[in-house]
Amino acid sequence: MVKKFGDTVVLNGLNFTVDKGERVTLIGPSGSGKTTILRLLMTLEHLTDGYIYVDGDPLTHELRNGKRVERKAKDVANVRRRIGMVFQQFNLFPNMNVLENITEAPVHVLGRSKAEAERRGRELLEQVGLGDRADAHPMQLSGGQQQRVAIARALAMDPEILLLDEVTSALDPELVGEVLGVLREVARNTDITMLIVTHEMQFARDVSNRVLMFDQGRIIEEAAPDVMFSDPKEERTQAFLQAVL
Ligand SMILES: Nc1ncnc2c1ncn2[C@@H]1O[C@H](COP(=O)(O)OP(=O)(O)O)[C@@H](O)[C@H]1O
Numbered sequence: 001m002v003k004k005f006g007d008t009v010v011l012n013g014l015n016f017t018v019d020k021g022e023r024v025t026l027i028g029p030s031g032s033g034k035t036t037i038l039r040l041l042m043t044l045e046h047l048t049d050g051y052i053y054v055d056g057d058p059l060t061h062e063l064r065n066g067k068r069v070e071r072k073a074k075d076v077a078n079v080r081r082r083i084g085m086v087f088q089q090f091n092l093f094p095n096m097n098v099l100e101n102i103t104e105a106p107v108h109v110l111g112r113s114k115a116e117a118e119r120r121g122r123e124l125l126e127q128v129g130l131g132d133r134a135d136a137h138p139m140q141l142s143g144g145q146q147q148r149v150a151i152a153r154a155l156a157m158d159p160e161i162l163l164l165d166e167v168t169s170a171l172d173p174e175l176v177g178e179v180l181g182v183l184r185e186v187a188r189n190t191d192i193t194m195l196i197v198t199h200e201m202q203f204a205r206d207v208s209n210r211v212l213m214f215d216q217g218r219i220i221e222e223a224a225p226d227v228m229f230s231d232p233k234e235e236r237t238q239a240f241l242q243a244v245l
C-alpha cells in the first residue's frame with residue numbers, strides 16, 4: 001500500500017500480512033508510520049494506492065477488470081466493522097455515561113436491541129473491572145479507567161481484529177498496569193487478531209507472536225519477540241531499542 005499526505009510519502013509499497021489470531025507488535029521511531037497504518041485499517045485515512053484485505057475481503061478499494069476502484073460505502077462499512085480500535089487518547093463520548101459509550105455502536109451500527117447491548121455491556125464492564133461504574137461519566141474516571149472503558153467499547157462490537165495504538169502512553173505510570181492487565185486477559189481469553197503499537201516492551205514480549213520494526217514507513221526487521229528484544233540484527237533496531245528500554 002501507498003499513503004501520502006499531500007506530497008509527503010509516508011508509506012511506499014508497504015506489504016505485510018497478519019494471520020488470523022496472530023498478535024503482532026509494531027515498533028519504531030516516532031513518525032515511522034505506525035499510527036497511519038492503524039488509521040488506514042480503521043478507514044480513518046484515505047489509502048492513496050494499493051489494497052487492504054480483511055480475511056480476503058477488500059476494505060476500501062478492489063481490483064476490478066484490471067482497475068483499482070473504490071468500494072461502495074456500504075461495502076466498506078461491512079468490512080470495517082470487523083475491526084476495532086483503541087486510541088492513545090481514549091476518545092470516549094464525553095456526553096454519554098460509561099454504559100452508553102459501550103452500547104451506542106452495537107445498537108446503532110449492529111442493530112442490537114438496547115437490552116441485549118446493555119447486558120453485554122455490563123458483562124464487559126465486569127471483565128475490565130468497572131462493573132460498578134456503568135453510570136459514571138468519562139470525566140469522573142481516571143485515565144486508566146477511561147481506557148478500560150474504551151477497551152470494553154471496542155470489544156462490544158465483537159471485533160475480529162483489534163488495533164491498539166499506544167493505549168498506555170497518555171497514562172500516569174501508576175495506571176499503566178491496570179490497562180495492560182486487562183489487555184493481557186483479552187489476549188488470553190479470546191482469539192482476536194491484534195495489532196499493537198506500544199513502547200511497553202515486556203507487554204509486547206508476553207503478548208505478541210511477532211514484532212515488526214518500522215523505519216520511515218518500511219519494515220526493516222521482523223522477528224519473534226524474544227529474538228527482536230534480545231538479539232536484534234539491524235543497527236537501527238538496536239539503537240531504537242536501546243533508546244526505549
Ligand atoms: N494528517 C497528517 N498530515 C500530514 N502528515 C501526517 C499526518 N499524519 C501523519 N503524518 C506524517 O506521517 C508520518 C507518519 O506518522 P505516524 O503514522 O503518526 O507515525 P508514528 O505513529 O509511527 O509515530 C509522519 O511523518 C507524520 O508527520
Ligand SMILES: [Mg+2]
Nearest residue numbers: 034035036166
Ligand atoms: Mg503513532
